[in-house]
Amino acid sequence: MHYQHRFQDGSDLQLPLGKVVCVGRNYADHAAELNNPIPSEPMLFIKPASSVVPMEQPFSVPQGMGSVHFETEMAILIGERLQHADLSAASAAIAGVGLGLDLTLRDVQDGLKKKGHPWEKSKAFDGSCPLSAFVKPELVPDLQDQQIRLTVNGELRQDGNSALMLNKILPLICYMSAFFTLEPGDVVLTGTPAGVGPVLPGDQLKVELVDLLTVETAAK
Numbered sequence: 247m248h249y250q251h252r253f254q255d256g257s258d259l260q261l262p263l264g265k266v267v268c269v270g271r272n273y274a275d276h277a278a279e280l281n282n283p284i285p286s287e288p289m290l291f292i293k294p295a296s297s298v299v300p301m302e303q304p305f306s307v308p309q310g311m312g313s314v315h316f317e318t319e320m321a322i323l324i325g326e327r328l329q330h331a332d333l334s335a336a337s338a339a340i341a342g343v344g345l346g347l348d349l350t351l352r353d354v355q356d357g358l359k360k361k362g363h364p365w366e367k368s369k370a371f372d373g374s375c376p377l378s379a380f381v382k383p384e385l386v387p388d389l390q391d392q393q394i395r396l397t398v399n400g401e402l403r404q405d406g407n408s409a410l411m412l413n414k415i416l417p418l419i420c421y422m423s424a425f426f427t428l429e430p431g432d433v434v435l436t437g438t439p440a441g442v443g444p445v446l447p448g449d450q451l452k453v454e455l456v457d458l459l460t461v462e463t464a465a466k
């Protein structure tokens with residue numbers, strides 16, 4: 247399926263879809279709920295372009311692979327090439343702010359973690375990254391004071407603020423760019439606050455970048 251990045255206001259956005267660079271355990275309350283220690287340096291992983299689907303359309307929950315968890319995350323659209331970026335380059339490269347669901351095969355991940363194996367199968371599978379449209383960065387008053395929320399079947403499940411990120415967005419982008427060149431159209435997922443849990447076919451989800459963007463969608 248052809249995927250195209252888009253702005254929430256419908257204005258033109260001509261960036262190709264690239265990879266999605268993610269950080270694990272970027273909120274202390276989420277690390278604690280899974281009994282994970284807080285990492286001493288950012289824990290990075292990548293979801294490939296083939297994992298991305300539009301959040302506004304019903305997304306598939308893999309069957310027969312154990313529990314599938316939602317993780318609601320602030321998504322940053324990269325508009326300029328970044329390699330060993332400094333803070334000002336990272337800031338200037340932000341083309342949009344949106345929402346991503348970092349869908350995770352939690353049982354598969356637990357098995358891989360026990361064996362000391364990479365997480366890819368649990369994090370990078372097809373459809374594992376529903377992505378919203380993006381809000382222009384100038385409309386976001388403060389990247390590090392932004393509430394994100396997830397409501398499932400009318401029940402508030404995640405309600406976190408980017409102020410609580412262990413690695414703030416700009417230094418995180420710089421750190422990522424020292425390992426992985428970020429290209430125009432790549433997306434950075436900034437970690438999930440606490441409250442993660444299983445998502446089941448038929449669940450109705452409301453995902454919010456509070457006061458900026460609301461996506462109503464469903465799992466199938």
Ligand code: ZN
Binds near residue numbers: 268269270317319
């Ligand atoms: Zn995540």
